[in-house]
Each structure stands twice: as structure tokens, then as C-alpha cells.
Amino acid sequence: MFVTGHTRLGSSADLPQGQQKAASIRDVAQAAGVSYQTVSRVINCHPNVREETRKRVQEAITVLGFRRNATAFALASGVNRSITVLTSNTLLYGYAATLQGLEEASRAAGHTLGVRVLTPEDDLDRTIASAADTGGGLVVIGFDRLGAAALDRVPAHVPCAAVVEAPPPGSSPGLPAVWADDREAARSATAHLLALGHDTVHYVAIPASTGSRRSVGPRAEGRRQALESAGVAVPEPSGKGWDAQAGYEAGKKLARDPEATAILCGNDDLALGVLRALHHAGRRVPEDVSVIGFDDAPHSAYVTPSLTTVRMDFQGLGRAAFGLLRTRLDTGQHAPTAPPAEPALVLRESAGPRRT
Amino acid sequence: MFVTGHTRLGSSADLPQGQQKAASIRDVAQAAGVSYQTVSRVINCHPNVREETRKRVQEAITVLGFRRNATAFALASGVNRSITVLTSNTLLYGYAATLQGLEEASRAAGHTLGVRVLTPEDDLDRTIASAADTGGGLVVIGFDRLGAAALDRVPAHVPCAAVVEAPPPGSSPGLPAVWADDREAARSATAHLLALGHDTVHYVAIPASTGSRRSVGPRAEGRRQALESAGVAVPEPSGKGWDAQAGYEAGKKLARDPEATAILCGNDDLALGVLRALHHAGRRVPEDVSVIGFDDAPHSAYVTPSLTTVRMDFQGLGRAAFGLLRTRLDTGQHAPTAPPAEPALVLRESAGPRRT
DNA sequence: CTGAAAGCGCTTACAG
DNA sequence: CTGAAAGCGCTTACAG
Numbered sequence: 115m116f117v118t119g120h121t122r123l124g125s126s127a128d129l130p131q132g133q134q135k136a137a138s139i140r141d142v143a144q145a146a147g148v149s150y151q152t153v154s155r156v157i158n159c160h161p162n163v164r165e166e167t168r169k170r171v172q173e174a175i176t177v178l179g180f181r182r183n184a185t186a187f188a189l190a191s192g193v194n195r196s197i198t199v200l201t202s203n204t205l206l207y208g209y210a211a212t213l214q215g216l217e218e219a220s221r222a223a224g225h226t227l228g229v230r231v232l233t234p235e236d237d238l239d240r241t242i243a244s245a246a247d248t249g250g251g252l253v254v255i256g257f258d259r260l261g262a263a264a265l266d267r268v269p270a271h272v273p274c275a276a277v278v279e280a281p282p283p284g285s286s287p288g289l290p291a292v293w294a295d296d297r298e299a300a301r302s303a304t305a306h307l308l309a310l311g312h313d314t315v316h317y318v319a320i321p322a323s324t325g326s327r328r329s330v331g332p333r334a335e336g337r338r339q340a341l342e343s344a345g346v347a348v349p350e351p352s353g354k355g356w357d358a359q360a361g362y363e364a365g366k367k368l369a370r371d372p373e374a375t376a377i378l379c380g381n382d383d384l385a386l387g388v389l390r391a392l393h394h395a396g397r398r399v400p401e402d403v404s405v406i407g408f409d410d411a412p413h414s415a416y417v418t419p420s421l422t423t424v425r426m427d428f429q430g431l432g433r434a435a436f437g438l439l440r441t442r443l444d445t446g447q448h449a450p451t452a453p454p455a456e457p458a459l460v461l462r463e464s465a466g467p468r469r470t
Numbered sequence: 471m472f473v474t475g476h477t478r479l480g481s482s483a484d485l486p487q488g489q490q491k492a493a494s495i496r497d498v499a500q501a502a503g504v505s506y507q508t509v510s511r512v513i514n515c516h517p518n519v520r521e522e523t524r525k526r527v528q529e530a531i532t533v534l535g536f537r538r539n540a541t542a543f544a545l546a547s548g549v550n551r552s553i554t555v556l557t558s559n560t561l562l563y564g565y566a567a568t569l570q571g572l573e574e575a576s577r578a579a580g581h582t583l584g585v586r587v588l589t590p591e592d593d594l595d596r597t598i599a600s601a602a603d604t605g606g607g608l609v610v611i612g613f614d615r616l617g618a619a620a621l622d623r624v625p626a627h628v629p630c631a632a633v634v635e636a637p638p639p640g641s642s643p644g645l646p647a648v649w650a651d652d653r654e655a656a657r658s659a660t661a662h663l664l665a666l667g668h669d670t671v672h673y674v675a676i677p678a679s680t681g682s683r684r685s686v687g688p689r690a691e692g693r694r695q696a697l698e699s700a701g702v703a704v705p706e707p708s709g710k711g712w713d714a715q716a717g718y719e720a721g722k723k724l725a726r727d728p729e730a731t732a733i734l735c736g737n738d739d740l741a742l743g744v745l746r747a748l749h750h751a752g753r754r755v756p757e758d759v760s761v762i763g764f765d766d767a768p769h770s771a772y773v774t775p776s777l778t779t780v781r782m783d784f785q786g787l788g789r790a791a792f793g794l795l796r797t798r799l800d801t802g803q804h805a806p807t808a809p810p811a812e813p814a815l816v817l818r819e820s821a822g823p824r825r826t
Numbered sequence: 827c828t829g830a831a832a833g834c835g836c837t838t839a840c841a842g
Numbered sequence: 843c844t845g846a847a848a849g850c851g852c853t854t855a856c857a858g
Contacts, residue, residue, distance in 0.1 A: 138835055149845050154837065162843055184603040185550070186835035189541045189850050198582075204570050205768070214560050217587050226554075226604060228584045231573050247540040248582060358772040386772045393774050412561070416714040416742045417773050418749050494851060505829050510853065518827055542851035545834050 137178035145174035157182055194249035197439060198228035200242070200264050201255040206356055207411040208381065208428050212255055212277055215432020219451075223440060225250065232260045238267050246272040251439050253277070256291075262323045265289065275439035277431045279323045280332040290438040292431050292454070296408075299424045299457035300336025303378055303406050305344075306459060310404060311468035312376035314346045318353040318364040318388055320380030320408075333380055333408060349374075353384060361387020368403075369395035375403050375468050382407035382414045382423055389417070389464065400466035410460055419463035430454025493534035501530035513538055550605035553795060554584035556598070556620050557611035562712055563767040564737065564784050568611055568633055571788025575807075579796060581606065588616045594623050602628040607795050609633070612647075618679045621645065631795035633787045635679045636688040646794035648787050648810070652764075655780045655813035656692025659734055659762050661700075662815060666760060667824035668732035670702045674709040674720040674744055676736030676764075689736055689764060705730075709740060717743020724759075725751035731759050731824050738763035738770045738779055745773070745820065756822035766816055775819035786810025 139157070143150035148167055155163050156171045163171075174180070188194050199216055203209040213229065220227045230245050232238070242264060245252055251273035256262040268274045268289065276291040307315045315337060322331045329335075334351050341348045352364040361384030368374045369392050379385035385407030389399060397403050399419050407414060407423035414421040430452070437451030495513075499506035504523055511519050512527045519527075530536070544550050555572055559565040569585065576583045586601050588594070598620060601608055607629035612618040624630045624645065632647040663671045671693060678687045685691075690707050697704045708720040717740035724730045725748050735741035741763030745755060753759050755775050763770060763779035770777040786808070793807030 140835085150836085151838095151846080152844060155844085158837085164843060167843085181599060181603055183545075183835050185541055185545045185605065186850090187837080189539075189545050189834090189852085190836040190838080192837090192850075194541070196584075204573065205566050210561050210566055213585075214587075217560065217585055221587060226584055227586070228552075228582055229569075229573055230583070231570075231577060243537060247537055249541060358769055362772065383769060386769050390772045390774060390776075413714055413739060413742050413769060416718065416746045418746060420746075496851085506852085507830080507854095508828060511828085514853085520827060523827085539851050542834090543853080545836085545850090546852040546854080548834075548853090 136183070137180040138183070139180070142171065142174045142178055142180050145178060146171045188249065195224060196226040196228060196248060196250040197253060197436070198230055198245045198248050198250070199253045199255065200230055200232055200245060200261070202232040202258050202260040203255075203356075204229065204231060206381075206383070208257060208409055208426065209255060211426075211428035212432040212435075215429030215434075216253060216436050217432075218429070219433040219436035223436070223448075225436075225440075232264055234260065238264050242268055242272070251275075251443050253435050253439050256323060258321060258323050273439060273442050275435045275442060277435045290442055292434040292438060294426055294431060294454060294457050295332075296457065297332035297336035297339070299426075299459070300333040300378065300408075301340040302336075303408075303424055303459055304337045304340035307376040307378065307404060307406065307465060308340065308344050308346070310376070310466060312404065313373070313468075314341055314349060315376045315378050316349045316368055316371075316374050317351040318361055318368070318377060318379045318384050319351040320353065320356055320384065331380075333378075337378055353380060356381065356383060358383045358387035358390070360384060362391045364388065365391025366395070368392075369397055376406075376465075377403060378406050379408060381409050382411040382421060385414075385421055385423065385464070386417065389419070389421075399464050401469055404465035404468075406459075406465050415460075415462065422462045422465040423460055425455075425458045425460050427455035427457075492539070493536040494539070495536070497534055498527065498530045498536050501534060502527045544605065551580060552582040552584060552604060552606040553609060553792070554586055554601045554604050554606070555609045555611065556586050556588055556601060556617070558588040558614050558616040559611075559712075560585065560587060562737075562739070563765055564613060564782065565611060567782075567784035568788040568791075571785035571790075572609060572792055573788075574785070575789040575792035579792070579804075581792075581796075588620055590616065594620050598624055598628070607631070607799050609791050609795050612679060614677060614679050629795060629798050631791045631798060633791040646798055648790040648794060650782055650787060650810060650813050651688075652782075652813065653688035653692035653695070655782075655815070656689040656734065656764075657696040658692075659764075659780055659815055660693045660696035663732040663734065663760060663762065663821060664696065664700050664702070666732070666822065668760065669729070669824075670697055670705060671732045671734050672705045672724055672730050673707040674717055674724070674733060674735045674740050675707040676709070676712055676740065687736075689734075693734055709736060712737065712739060714739045714743035714746070716740060718747045720744065721747025722751070724748075725753055732821070733759060733761050735761065735763050737765050738767040738777060741770075741777055741779065741820070742773065745775070745777075755820050757825055760821035760824075762815075762821050771818065778818045778821040779816055781811075781814045781816050783811035783813075 139150045139153040142153045153171055156168050217227050253275045254265050256265045256276050256278040265276050276289050278291050278293045304315045317337050319334050338348055365388035385405055407421045410423045410425035414423050431454045434451045434454055495506045495509045498509045509527055512524050573583050609631045610621050612621045612632050612634040621632050632645050634647050634649045660671045673693050675690050694704055721744035741761055748759055763777045766779045766781035770779050787810045790807045790810055
């Protein structure tokens with residue numbers, strides 16, 4: 115029988131449990147025999163403080179275990195170094211890696227990072243407002259419909275940056291945003307498959323991030339363009355989801371089509387599902403069918419056959435988005451954020467020359 | 471050529487760019503012709519307000535687009551509904567899923583969730599202090615050495631809950647913590663392999679979370695116990711890392727040992743690496759070697775062979791940890807958190823009867 | 827039901 | 843170099 119437990123861990127620091135109120139700058143001032151303004155000066159490293167009084171105050175601070183109240187500081191100074199990211203997902207590789215880049219960058223800059231997951235049940239305006247109320251600024255991950263919808267509703271006056279799937283249609287000014295060139299990447303992956311001798315390339319799509327129009331997303335678009343400029347047929351995309359299960363469903367159908375010898379997938383999870391469906395159908399990869407994924411998730415190099423895919427620099431995207439938000443927040447200049455790495459096709463085992 | 475870009479997205483809300491200060495409670499009061507205390511009453515849904523004045527205030531609020539300043543509220547009321555989680559990782563499945571459970575629970579409870587990644591370079595005391603300064607409370611993920619070390623340094627007076635790999639040695643009171651019974655799960659997985667006819671079970675370990683002592687972690691411990699009570703040999707564990715690469719390295723050595731017909735892995739990523747190494751060595755799974763993973767990451771069901779593994783309820787662990795912190799924060803009672811699901815062996819293709 | 831006062835813990839000018 | 847004042851935007855008693 116399995117057991118799941120919980121208890122209280124032993125704590126090495128057996129401080130007074132007295133729950134006494136934390137020391138304030140007035141307490142420190144009294145202990146040091148100065149005014150509390152002077153205490154404020156030393157904790158803010160103000161230059162005009164006599165060395166001896168500084169020492170005295172410093173000592174009182176350590177004795178009392180004083181810690182400046184962050185909330186009071188924020189209110190009085192107007193400085194709020196906290197940002198919150200709005201995202202519909204935290205587990206899928208692209209999102210998680212972007213989040214990681216965001217966290218890394220904000221930590222390096224001394225900002226605090228909050229995460230708020232968006233759900234279909236959310237009143238987006240309300241959610242955005244309450245996130246904005248928190249202070250510092252927002253960054254929204256607009257990879258999907260929900261994220262993109264949130265993006266559209268961010269009021270112009272709240273500091274916000276976005277990481278999106280594709281550049282906005284017009285060149286309208288507005289929210290600062292970052293993206294990778296998914297379209298070109300898909301074009302390149304498709305061209306690779308074509309060069310391998312395949313008649314055309316099927317596509318198992320990730321859900322579109324834009325509800326409106328015929329827009330199917332840059333990855334689908336890139337494949338289409340590559341096929342069209344090669345003058346070959348453009349099979350209808352399939353796929354209805356983000357995960358391996360969705361890939362499996364799409365793959366089952368594709369596996370029945372003997373003409374389908376090359377399949378590009380909207381992400382690596384889908385590709386895994388496709389691989390699995392192909393396996394179940396008795397079709398070998400890459401001998402019978404070639405498969406290319408997208409994103410280069412950590413495990414993609416270790417599955418068998420290892421997955422040929424497009425490496426995406428999500429972390430870099432996250433870092434860049436933070437950089438954008440940061441310059442929007444304070445007009446001061448910082449070292450410019452390094453640009454994300456460009457998407458790159460990673461050749462592995464799952465794609466090869468057409469043999470049938 | 472790939473291009474990565476960034477620009478400003480068009481924003482539907484073309485509000486006045488005037489960057490004018492947000493309306494305060496006094497602005498609202500003036501607009502409504504009441505005192506600001508009254509405004510405070512209506513935004514706090516205080517019952518004693520005449521319906522008509524309430525309406526008047528409400529209208530002024532919407533007209534001015536008033537939003538209560540969260541920082542000021544926190545300072546004045548002493549209420550701080552924000553928690554921050556300390557973790558050394560956000561990308562590995564176990565961590566990411568725990569994080570997800572934490573986010574979900576805190577969102578449901580109306581708390582804000584911050585994430586601070588721990589690095590080896592951190593001055594843990596400093597990091598903890600600054601996280602604690604943020605307000606609400608801490609939850610630390612103690613799956614690894616860094617997290618466990620942080621846990622040890624959390625001062626007794628800061629509200630904190632932990633999710634850990636194993637119950638603390640003594641029954642010392644201290645930090646509230648949650649864990650799953652990894653040891654029993656490993657025992658069960660090992661027994662399964664033994665029942666399949668394997669002479670013994672090798673183990674590719676995840677890094678230990680405790681630096682001290684011979685303690686190798688509950689998963690390693692569970693396997694050892696199962697082997698010992700079966701009276702079979704206990705091969706030395708291998709593995710030096712968390713990812714597929716580490717699994718691959720360990721797997722390469724194990725693949726050379728013809729006696730190694732059953733391998734338990736500390737997590738699914740390691741198992742993937744082992745599978746890959748076995749494949750490269752020409753050893754079939756499960757015909758020649760059986761492999762069992764741990765955690766049941768999302769893709770484990772879709773690789774080939776699909777991975778027999780132990781499903782862990784990390785999300786439930788995260789939710790439970792939040793519940794613990796919450797009751798520590800306010801003594802008030804809430805609906806008790808549902809206990810996490812118990813670890814469960816998931817039978818798939820990678821483990822089978824010994825055949826050689 | 828509503829207003830005037832005091833205070834949350836700090837910072838920012840302003841005086842000495 | 844250091845202290846007294848005013849204020850950040852709100853809430854919590856206290857009066858009416």
C-alpha cells in the first residue's frame with residue numbers, strides 16, 4: 115500500500131516562536147539613538163552619514179534582525195520591481211522554457227516574478243486588471259488563443275510586453291513584443307523534406323493562436339509556402355491539440371495514407387504521438403515515413419528514432435521579452451538584451467530520403 | 471535565413487497615453503461628493519452604506535477607472551495574499567507539475583504566486599530573506615540538495631511549507647511538509663520486476679536530496695529493501711544527474727552487463743536515456759532488458775517501447791503544500807486539502823518477463 | 827449611515 | 843551630517 119504523508123519538518127533555526135512584530139526603522143532608530151530618517155539613510159546607502167553613526171545603526175539593525183518592509187518601501191518610493199506573467203500553460207515545453215528565460219532575466223535584474231495561469235473561465239479584463247494591480251508590469255505569453263486574447267485586452271496604460279507566435283499583421287505601434295521566425299523555420303524544414311525526395315509534406319498542426327481569419331499560424335504557413343513554391347500539392351493540415359495524444363490521433367489517419375511519406379509536426383509532442391501511431395500501423399520511421407517535429411524538447415534527442423526537429427530558443431525569447439518590458443518600465447538604458455537564437459533545424463534520425 | 475524579431479503589437483485599447491496618475495480613493499470621493507472613508511466602505515463591500523451613496527460612489531469608480539492600490543491595501547490592512555515558491559528547477563517534470571499544482575491552488579484561493587529559482591551561487595539566507603520580505607509566505611520544493619538546503623535555513627518565524635522527497639528522519643516539529651511515499655513505490659516497482667523473473671534489479675539514481683549520511687533517497691532505498699527481502703543481490707546504483715543524458719551514460723555501462731536484465735530508473739528522463747543506450751547496444755526492451763521509470767511524465771506513454779513507470783501526483787503535492795501554508799498563514803479553517811493520489815505503478819511495454 | 831483622526835512602515839524634500 | 847514634517851494610498855477604530 116502506498117502512503118502519502120505530511121508533517122512538520124525539523125527546523126534548525128529555533129528562533130523565538132513569539133511571533134513578535136518585526137522591527138521597524140523606528141525600533142532601530144531608538145536602539146541606535148538616532149532618528150529614524152537616519153536609519154533610512156543607512157539602509158539606502160545614502161552617502162551623507164557619519165561613519166560612526168552608520169556603524170551604530172548597522173549594529174542595531176543586525177541585533178534587532180531588522181528587514182525593511184518591502185510593501186512600505188514600494189508604497190513610499192513608488193518603486194515596484196515585480197512583474198507577473200500571464201500564460202495559459204506552464205507545463206508544455208515551449209511555455210515552460212519561455213517562463214524559465216523570463217525568470218532568469220528578471221532575477222538577474224532584481225525583479226520579482228509572478229505567474230498567473232489563464233483559464234477559459236477567466237474574465238480576462240478582470241484577470242489582467244488584478245495582475246496589473248500587483249504593480250511592476252505584465253508579460254503575456256501569446257502562443258495560443260487564450261494568451262492572444264489576453265494580449266488584446268491589456269489596457270494601453272499598463273506596462274506590458276509579449277512573446278508571440280508571429281509578428282502582428284500591420285506595423286501598428288502598441289505593445290512591445292518578441293517572436294521567432296517560425297514561418298521561415300517551417301519553410302526550411304519542409305524544404306529539407308522535399309530535398310529528401312518526398313512528393314509533398316503533410317502537416318499536423320498545433321492549435322492556432324488567432325481565432326480570426328484563415329490564419330493558421332506561421333508554422334502551417336511556412337510549410338504551405340514551401341510546398342507552393344516547389345509546385346507540389348498542399349495536403350490539408352490535421353491535428354487538434356498540443357499533446358502526444360493529439361499527435362497520435364492525427365498520426366493514425368496519416369498512417370493509412372501510403373502517399374504520406376513525410377510529416378511535419380507543430381511541436382515535438384505531436385511528433386511523438388505521430389511516431390507512435392506510425393509504429394502501431396507498422397510503418398517504419400524513417401524508412402517508410404519521415405517525421406520532423408518542432409521545438410526540440412529535451413527528450414527529443416533520446417527517443418528512438420531520435421527526432422529531427424527545429425530548435426527554438428524559448429529561453430532567449432523570454433529573456434528578450436523581459437528586456438522589452440524593462441525598458442518600457444524605466445526609460446533608463448540597460449545593456450541591450452541579447453537577441454534570441456534563430457530557429458535551427460536539427461538533423462537526427464526521424465527524417466530521411468524517400469525510399470518507396 | 472532565419473529571423474527573430476520584435477516590435478510593438480497593435481493594441482485595441484487606445485487609451486489616453488497621458489500616463490496620468492491612477493485615480494485614488496480621494497479622487498473618487500471628490501467626484502462622488504463623499505468622504506474617502508465612504509469610498510473605502512463601498513470598495514470593501516461594507517454593509518453600512520446607503521444604497522444611493524453606494525451607487526454614486528460606484529459610478530465615480532467606473533468613470534474614473536479607479537482600482538484600489540494593492541500595495542497600499544497590503545500595508546494598511548496587513549493582509550498579504552502572496553506566496554513565493556523557491557525551487558532549483560522549473561523545467562523538469564516533477565518540479566513543473568508541482569509548480570502547476572501550487573499555482574492552481576493559490577489561484578483558487580485568491581493568492582498571488584511568485585517563483586524564485588535557486589542557484590548554487592545564491593546566498594541562501596539572503597535569498598530566503600528577500601523572498602520572505604515579499605510578504606505572504608514561502609513554499610520550497612526540496613526535491614534536491616539545493617532545495618533541501620534552503621529548507622534548512624528558513625527562519626522559524628517565516629511562514630513556510632515544503633514539498634519534499636521523503637519524510638524527515640525524526641518526528642521533530644517544525645516546517646509543515648508534504649511528500650509521497652516514494653520508497654514504497656520503488657519497492658513495489660522492484661517487486662514487480664522480481665516477480666517477472668529477473669534475478670535482481672539495477673538502479674539508475676536521481677541525485678540525492680540530502681548531502682549528509684549514507685542516505686541515498688527513498689527510491690533507492692525502496693529498491694534496496696525489496697531486493698534484500700527477496701534475498702537477492704543488490705547491485706550498486708549508478709547515475710549522476712537528472713536528465714536523459716545522465717541516463718544514457720549509465721545505460722551504456724549497464725548495457726554491457728549481460729546479467730543486467732532489469733533496470734529501475736529514478737525518473738522517466740533517465741529511463742529514456744537508458745532505453746536509448748540499450749537500443750544503441752543492440753539490446754531489446756523488454757525482450758532482453760526490462761526498464762521501469764519514475765514519475766510518469768506526459769510523453770512516457772508515447773515513446774516506443776512505452777514506458778512502464780510509477781505515476782506520481784506532483785500536482786496534488788503542490789496543492790497540498792499550498793493548503794499547509796495557508797492554514798499556517800491564517801488560523802481560519804478552510805475545506806481541508808484533498809490528499810495527493812498515491813504513487814501507482816503504470817504497466818506499459820518497457821518491462822516484461824525475463825526471457826534469457 | 828457617514829465623517830474626521832490616526833496609523834501601516836517607509837521615503838522624499840526641507841530645514842538646520 | 844542629522845532631525846522634524848509631510849506624504850505614499852489605503853484601513854481601522856472612534857465619533858457623531
